[in-house]
Structures are given as C-alpha cells and as structure tokens.
Amino acid sequence: MSIETVIEIVLAAVVLTLGVWTIVVPETFSATVGFVAYGLLVALIWVRLDAADVALTEAAIGGGLGGVLLLGAAARLRDADMMADARPGKLLRAGAAALSVLTAAVLAGVVLLLPDPAPTLAPAAVANAWATGLSNPVTNVLMAFRAMDTMLEKVVLLLAIIGVWSLAPDSAWGGRPGPRHQADPRGVLAFLARLLPPVGIVIGIYILWTGSDHPGGAFQGGAILASMWLLAIMAGLADTPLVSHRSVRFILVAGPGLFLLVGLAGLLFGAAFLSYPPALAKPLILGIEIAMTLTIAATLGLLLAGAPERSTEP
Amino acid sequence: MTEFLTVAVGFILAMLALGLLSILRGPGDADRVMATQLIGTGGIATLLLLGTAASIPAAIDVALTLALLATFTSIAFVKKGLSRFAADGTASTEDE
Amino acid sequence: MRGPSGKRDAHTGVGVGASWRSAASRAAWFLCLWLVLAGASLDDIPAATIAVATATWTSLRLLEPGTSRRSPRAILRLALLFLYQSIVAGVDVARRALDPGLPLRPGFVAYPTRLPRGLRRNVFATLTSLLPGTVPAGEEEAQLLYHCLDVDQPVIAELDQEEAALARALYND
Amino acid sequence: MSLARDVMTIAAVSAGAFFFLAGTVGLLRFPDTLTRLHALTKADNLGLGLVVLGLLPQAASLRDGLKLVGIWLLGLLAGATVSQLIARAARHGQLNR
Structure with missing residues (x-):
C-alpha cells in the first residue's frame, strides 16, 4: 500500500467520522459546527481528486456564507428549542431513519454498479476547447457546452431571492433586508472588516478572471465578494440596500439577462440558441461571466440578509 | 521529496483529526467553534503540502480562499449569525 | 494586513494631498497583490484595473487615511x-x-x-x-x-x- | 544546490509538523477554553509558518513564493482576530453554556 493510499484512507475516515458525529450529536449548535468543519475537509478531498474547481466552490461557500447561514439558523433554532417541549414521536423518528438508510443503500448500490471505466465526456470537452478559446474545461462546459443549464441555474437564484423577499410583511416591502447590525465601531470585528474586504475584492476578481484558463470562475469569485460584503454588514460598517432600489434590481437581473440576450442573438444571427460565433466566443463568455459575478455576489448577499424587515421610512 | 511531503500531509491530517476530536467534545460552544479555526490553519498547511507533493497548482488558490474566509465562522458565532437576536445588542459580545 | 500598512512619505501633510497620496500608496499595494496572484500579463490589464480601483475605493471608504508619520x-x-x-x-x-x-x-x-x-x-x-x-x-x-x-x-x-x-x-x- | 533546498524543506516542514503536534497535544491537555485557545492559535500559526517556509525552496517561481507568504499573512491575521473574538466570548461566558 503506497503512502498516497494511506492518506486517502485517513482523510476518508476523518470525514466519515465527522459526518456520523454530525448526525448523532443531539445539540443543533454542535451539529452545525461539525457540518461546517465537514465541508472544509471535503474541500481537501476534492483537491485530492484533482477537482480544484469544486474544491474552490466548497471553500468559498462552505468557509464563508454557509457557516454564517447555518450558525444563524442554529441560533434561531436554539431560541425556538427552549419553547418547544415535544420531541418528534417514535414512529416519525423510525420512519426518518428507515428513509435515510434506504437512500444511503440505493446510493451505495448505484456507486457499486457503475460501469468501469465510467462513461465520460471529458475527452470530448478537452478536444473541443478550441471552439471557445478558453482552456479551463470546466468553464467551457458551464459557459458553452452546457450553457443552457448554467443560465437556468442563475434564473433559479433569481427565483430564490423572489421567494425570500415574498416573506416580507407588507409594511416592510421594498425596505432593507435583515436587522441593522450594530457592533462596536472600534472593536476587533470592525477592525477586521476594515482591513479584509479590499484584499478580498482583489482575490475575488482574480478568482473570476483566472477561471477562463485555470480553476476558478464566476460562482467562486461571486461568493468571495458576497462574503466580503457581508463582513462589512455584520460589522455595522455598511447597511443592506433598499430592495426597491432600481440599481439593486438591475444588478440582480444583469447576469441572467445578458446571458439570455446573447442566447437570443445566437438564435437570430448564429446557428442556434446560445451559440457563440467562434471569433467572439471568448469576449462574450467573459462579459457574461463578469455580469454573472456581480449578480451572484448581490444575490448571495441578499439571500443571506433575508427578507426585507425595515420599511423605507426611518 | 514527494514522499516526504506526502508523509507530512498524513501526519498533519492525523493531528487535525485528533484536535477535532478533542475540541468538538466541548464542553462549551466556544471550544467547538475553535474547530473551524483548527481546520483553517491545518487545512491550509495540508493543501499547500498536497499541492506541492502532487503538483496541483490550483491547491494554492483553494488555500488562499480558505485563509481569506477563515474568520467567518467565528464571526458568525459571536454575532450569532445574521439573526435578529444579535441586533438588539444584548446577545452579541462585540457590543461592549 | 496589506492595505493600510502602505509605506508613506515622512513629510505627509494633512488634507487633500495626504488622502491622494494615501490612495496612491494603497493602490500600489493592491497592484502588488494582483501581480503576485495573477502574474504580469498584458491581457490582464482590464481586470487588474477594475480590481485595484474597486479595492482602493473600498479601502478608503472603510478606513480613513491616517495622519501620523511612519518610519x-x-x-x-x-x-x-x-x-x-x-x-x-x-x-x-x-x-x-x-x-x-x-x-x-x-x-x-x-x-x-x-x-x-x-x-x-x-x-x-x-x-x-x-x-x-x-x-x-x-x-x-x-x-x-x-x-x-x-x-x-x-x-x-x-x-x-x-x-x-x-x-x-x-x-x- | 538542489540538495541544500531539499534539506531546508525537510527541516522546516518537520519543525512545522512538530508544532502542529504540540498544538494538538495542547488542545488535548490544557484545562479550559482560554488556555486551549493559546495552544490553537500560537502553535498552529507557527506550524503553518514553518510549512510555508519549507515550501518556499520548492516554489516554481518568485511569484508562487510570495503567494505562499501572503497566505501565511492572511492566516496570521485570521488567527490573531479570531483568538480575540473567541477570548471575549469565552470570558463573557454567556455563550458558554
């Protein structure tokens, strides 16, 4: 057994143990922290599997936004826990356990039954990279070969934010999402929130830009930018915007909107919906990616901020 | 050299696992939150070693992202996430 | 800890001149950061410009230029x-x-x-x-x-x- | 030349691994939250710094080396601020149920 195999076994064992612990531990808060730690370790596994794009996403989402979202939810649940007295009944718990075991068994069966070697389109994706002029195969698949899926994903993000906003009470409609965060403007948190965001902006734009040839891209870059925005909000240095503001709404639709326009142009002037003329493929894709980064950053930030809570009048 | 770096990855991973076990036990929430900081530093070290040993240059960018966002879970902990309970100023330890 | 630790002239005065100088020194630091991350390439100029400009603007908004002398x-x-x-x-x-x-x-x-x-x-x-x-x-x-x-x-x-x-x-x- | 670089890498990475070991032993042995915080932030940050130092001779270019140093600086800043945030929370004890 080589050293690499030993390491892979150690890594898998740690992640599995942490996963089981997360399920078994009774306290919501402990389970949440366990899950965040689990996500960060999974990023290591993706690197080990040579899937750096996925590892970057896991690190950007799991390390920043995911932790904030889950810990916030756990804090709310803990306050709710004190009021709730009833545990779910035995039957319900047995049913949930049975369903989970069944799902795990089916997944395990499917993995064991996979043909060897697994069917793959990877060589085809690499062979056709010339068509776009981008050398990161993941970006090629996302932006050109399966562009329809990616565009619809961004529409899903838009639908998600509409869903969250629709939870706002009538009095707060069009107002600012979430509470106004107050922190000591001369404390440690504010100190960090003054230093880190500019550095994070450079890193986020770098991750977006490098995505055309190396692992990276709009989603990872957008998630980093959103994290920096949230840091300033949590430290009380910035406030969430009015959701009725025209520029906010413009940014939210900019990504999918531009994607759709380029797609329709392909239908009118080119071969098919979302077909890029080869000479313009790279600039078009980069343009869409830049618009999408802004949209993703704004959408993720606003999704975490929650429904509008404060009305337009102070 | 590759073998040495790989052994180092294994060793640091083992330390990470042991540390996780001891911190996640608690007793307090503050102890548990330290687990993410532990994975921050240990994970970055592992990624950098792994990136050099297996020559995956993008591992450095993953480590960079982890380093940039390493503080977030702890911030969410002291702010209690983005929940409204932090906003009234009684729940957050940052408001002194 | 990159941005505000920019090296500054010992004779920096207070006022507009100081804030321009501080903007320039911070921009220089962010440019260095970009060059370390992405390397120097002519194709990168648009992205580098946007990154440095946005970072400098954010940095000046979040952290006002200081007035003390640094050695x-x-x-x-x-x-x-x-x-x-x-x-x-x-x-x-x-x-x-x-x-x-x-x-x-x-x-x-x-x-x-x-x-x-x-x-x-x-x-x-x-x-x-x-x-x-x-x-x-x-x-x-x-x-x-x-x-x-x-x-x-x-x-x-x-x-x-x-x-x-x-x-x-x-x-x- | 290559031998000298390899020796430096082995020495520094081994020293880094030792501090990760010490940090973990500290986490296991120290009696309360605040002392464990010392073990975590001090020993592990030094461990990370030594690992970075050890990888510098193996870096493909000056730029890669500077990137490694940048990652370590970000890690130091994170460790320094997180230790303050958690220390406050632990001292107040209100989050420490």
Whole structure:
C-alpha cells in the first residue's frame, strides 16, 4: 500500500467520522459546527481528486456564507428549542431513519454498479476547447457546452431571492433586508472588516478572471465578494440596500439577462440558441461571466440578509 | 521529496483529526467553534503540502480562499449569525 | 494586513494631498497583490484595473487615511520583533503542552495602555495576540485585559516594550 | 544546490509538523477554553509558518513564493482576530453554556 493510499484512507475516515458525529450529536449548535468543519475537509478531498474547481466552490461557500447561514439558523433554532417541549414521536423518528438508510443503500448500490471505466465526456470537452478559446474545461462546459443549464441555474437564484423577499410583511416591502447590525465601531470585528474586504475584492476578481484558463470562475469569485460584503454588514460598517432600489434590481437581473440576450442573438444571427460565433466566443463568455459575478455576489448577499424587515421610512 | 511531503500531509491530517476530536467534545460552544479555526490553519498547511507533493497548482488558490474566509465562522458565532437576536445588542459580545 | 500598512512619505501633510497620496500608496499595494496572484500579463490589464480601483475605493471608504508619520526603519524593526516573538510564543506553548507537569498558571492581567481606543489599540491588540502567553480578551476604559498562560511571567513589562516599539514605528506624531 | 533546498524543506516542514503536534497535544491537555485557545492559535500559526517556509525552496517561481507568504499573512491575521473574538466570548461566558 503506497503512502498516497494511506492518506486517502485517513482523510476518508476523518470525514466519515465527522459526518456520523454530525448526525448523532443531539445539540443543533454542535451539529452545525461539525457540518461546517465537514465541508472544509471535503474541500481537501476534492483537491485530492484533482477537482480544484469544486474544491474552490466548497471553500468559498462552505468557509464563508454557509457557516454564517447555518450558525444563524442554529441560533434561531436554539431560541425556538427552549419553547418547544415535544420531541418528534417514535414512529416519525423510525420512519426518518428507515428513509435515510434506504437512500444511503440505493446510493451505495448505484456507486457499486457503475460501469468501469465510467462513461465520460471529458475527452470530448478537452478536444473541443478550441471552439471557445478558453482552456479551463470546466468553464467551457458551464459557459458553452452546457450553457443552457448554467443560465437556468442563475434564473433559479433569481427565483430564490423572489421567494425570500415574498416573506416580507407588507409594511416592510421594498425596505432593507435583515436587522441593522450594530457592533462596536472600534472593536476587533470592525477592525477586521476594515482591513479584509479590499484584499478580498482583489482575490475575488482574480478568482473570476483566472477561471477562463485555470480553476476558478464566476460562482467562486461571486461568493468571495458576497462574503466580503457581508463582513462589512455584520460589522455595522455598511447597511443592506433598499430592495426597491432600481440599481439593486438591475444588478440582480444583469447576469441572467445578458446571458439570455446573447442566447437570443445566437438564435437570430448564429446557428442556434446560445451559440457563440467562434471569433467572439471568448469576449462574450467573459462579459457574461463578469455580469454573472456581480449578480451572484448581490444575490448571495441578499439571500443571506433575508427578507426585507425595515420599511423605507426611518 | 514527494514522499516526504506526502508523509507530512498524513501526519498533519492525523493531528487535525485528533484536535477535532478533542475540541468538538466541548464542553462549551466556544471550544467547538475553535474547530473551524483548527481546520483553517491545518487545512491550509495540508493543501499547500498536497499541492506541492502532487503538483496541483490550483491547491494554492483553494488555500488562499480558505485563509481569506477563515474568520467567518467565528464571526458568525459571536454575532450569532445574521439573526435578529444579535441586533438588539444584548446577545452579541462585540457590543461592549 | 496589506492595505493600510502602505509605506508613506515622512513629510505627509494633512488634507487633500495626504488622502491622494494615501490612495496612491494603497493602490500600489493592491497592484502588488494582483501581480503576485495573477502574474504580469498584458491581457490582464482590464481586470487588474477594475480590481485595484474597486479595492482602493473600498479601502478608503472603510478606513480613513491616517495622519501620523511612519518610519520605514522602525516598521522593519517592529516586523522582525514580532516575527521573533511569534516564534518564541509557539515554542513557549509547545514546551508547556509537552511538559509532563503541565506548567500553567492561567489568569487575567490588566494592562494600562496609552493608546486611544480604536484603530491604534486594535493594531496593538492584534499584534500582541501573537506574543508568548497572552491573548487579549477584552478592554475596559484605559485597560486591555489579557489572558495569560502564566501570570508569573513579566507580561506587563513586555507589553510596555511592544507598545513603545509600535509607537515608534507607526504612531510617531 | 538542489540538495541544500531539499534539506531546508525537510527541516522546516518537520519543525512545522512538530508544532502542529504540540498544538494538538495542547488542545488535548490544557484545562479550559482560554488556555486551549493559546495552544490553537500560537502553535498552529507557527506550524503553518514553518510549512510555508519549507515550501518556499520548492516554489516554481518568485511569484508562487510570495503567494505562499501572503497566505501565511492572511492566516496570521485570521488567527490573531479570531483568538480575540473567541477570548471575549469565552470570558463573557454567556455563550458558554
């Protein structure tokens, strides 16, 4: 057994143990922290599997936004826990356990039954990279070969934010999402929130830009930018915007909107919906990616901020 | 050299696992939150070693992202996430 | 810790000139960061420009340009001092952790600081959190509260020395 | 030349691994939250710094080396601020149920 195999076994064992612990531990808060730690370790596994794009996403989402979202939810649940007295009944718990075991068994069966070697389109994706002029195969698949899926994903993000906003009470409609965060403007948190965001902006734009040839891209870059925005909000240095503001709404639709326009142009002037003329493929894709980064950053930030809570009048 | 770096990855991973076990036990929430900081530093070290040993240059960018966002879970902990309970100023330890 | 630690001219005045100069020095730091991340390539110019401009604008909004004089030589000395101290700190913790007797006398020590609340005290607290055996655990009016691994160590004297070094390097006004 | 670089890498990475070991032993042995915080932030940050130092001779270019140093600086900043945030929370004890 080589050293690499030993390491892979150690890594898998740690992640599995942490996963089981997360399920078994009774306290919501402990389970949440366990899950965040689990996500960060999974990023290591993706690197080990040579899937750096996925590892970057896991690190950007799991390390920043995911932790904030889950810990916030756990804090709310803990306050709710004190009021709730009833545990779910035995039957319900047995049913949930049975369903989970069944799902795990089916997944395990499917993995064991996979043909060897697994069917793959990877060589085809690499062979056709010339068509776009981008050398990161993941970006090629996302932006050109399966562009329809990616565009619809961004529409899903838009639908998600509409869903969250629709939870706002009538009095707060069009107002600012979430509470106004107050922190000591001369404390440690504010100190960090003054230093880190500019550095994070450079890193986020770098991750977006490098995505055309190396692992990276709009989603990872957008998630980093959103994290920096949230840091300033949590430290009380910035406030969430009015959701009725025209520029906010413009940014939210900019990504999918531009994607759709380029797609329709392909239908009118080119071969098919979302077909890029080869000479313009790279600039078009980069343009869409830049618009999408802004949209993703704004959408993720606003999704975490929650429904509008404060009305337009102070 | 590759073998040495790989052994180092294994060793640091083992330390990470042991540390996780001891911190996640608690007793307090503050102890548990330290687990993410532990994975921050240990994970970055592992990624950098792994990136050099297996020559995956993008591992450095993953480590960079982890380093940039390493503080977030702890911030969410002291702010209690983005929940409204932090906003009234009684729940957050940052408001002194 | 890249942005605001930009090197600045010793004769910086207060006012518009100072803020332009500080914007330029921060932009230079962010440009260096970009070059380290992405390398120098002509194709990158648009992205680099946007990144540096946005970062500088955000940085100026979040952190107002300071007015104090800085001495590059003292900054270098400070950096070396803290590098050395953080090594000593790691060795100190390792020694205590691996000693079978577990020599710990944990407790709190209040350090009366001359630095005003805000950025200066934050920088000091952050730097001293790298010192051997001390972690800042809060502040009261003119005091910083440190948690120490060993309260018998001359913590206050060391902190005093660090504060003087920091003041010489950054806050020499 | 290559031998000298390899020796430096082996020495520094081994020293880094030792501090990760010390940090973990500290986490296991130290009695309360605040002392464990010392073990975590001090020993592990030094460990990370030594690992970075050890990888510098193996870096493909000056730029890669500077990137490694940048990652370490970000890690130091994170460690320094997180230790303050958690120390406050632990001292207040209100989050420490």
